[in-house]
Amino acid sequence: MPRTSERGGPRTRARILEVANRLFFERGYEAVTVAEIAREAGVSSVTVFNHFPRKEDLFMDRATDATDLLRSTVRDRALGVDVLTSLRDTSLHLVNTRHPLSGVSDRSVPFFRTVAESPALVARARAIAYELQETLAEELERDPVFKGDGRLLAAFFVAGYSAMLVETARRCIAGEPTNTIVQDHGVRLERLFTALRDGLGPAS
Structure with missing residues (x-):
């Protein structure tokens, strides 16, 4: 999958959240890894953690x-x-x-x-x-x-x-x-x- 720009700011963050929440709802939180979220969102795991310091924050983002x-x-x-x-x-x-x-x-x-x-x-x-x-x-x-x-x-x-x-x-x-x-x-x-x-x- 082509990587999106990792400097997308709010758009990158929104994309990561969209992917993370879909996977969590489909498979359960424990069954999904940050690496999988990053791969499907088209970014690196480092970028995910730049936006969300903890994996839990990908779901408890409010x-x-x-x-x-x-x-x-x-x-x-x-x-x-x-x-x-x-x-x-x-x-x-x-x-x-x-x-x-x-x-x-x-x-x-x-x-x-x-x-x-x-x-x-x-x-x-x-x-x-x-x-x-x-x-x-x-x-x-x-x-x-x-x-x-x-x-x-x-x-x-x-x-x-x-x-x-x-x-x-x-x-x-x-x-x-x-x-x-x-x-x-x-x-x-x-x-x-x-x-x-x-x-x-x-x-x-």
């Missing part, structure tokens, strides 16, 4: 998006909007638009199934959750308005949200109706934020 979204949710909230309200509004927007980060997009079922079948991906998902918790805690600690315990709020929010995603994943894999899953996901989100606000008190 971690950076999640990090950026958390930061903007805290930093860019409107004047007078407290942190919990901003986190709630962002979370509900993800669900209502079926965003890939919501866990209820069209590709959620094969995604969740592939993760569940791979110990490496499960471990990476847990590591990403911790990284997001640290990111949120750091943002809250440097926020000029927030006066609460940033590390405690970050730990509770990420743990609660992660638990919700695990339950949603279980139901998706079990084949429950999508509309029911989405509706219940939204209800559980509201319960999560009610619990956070009632348990932690006002969070500016």
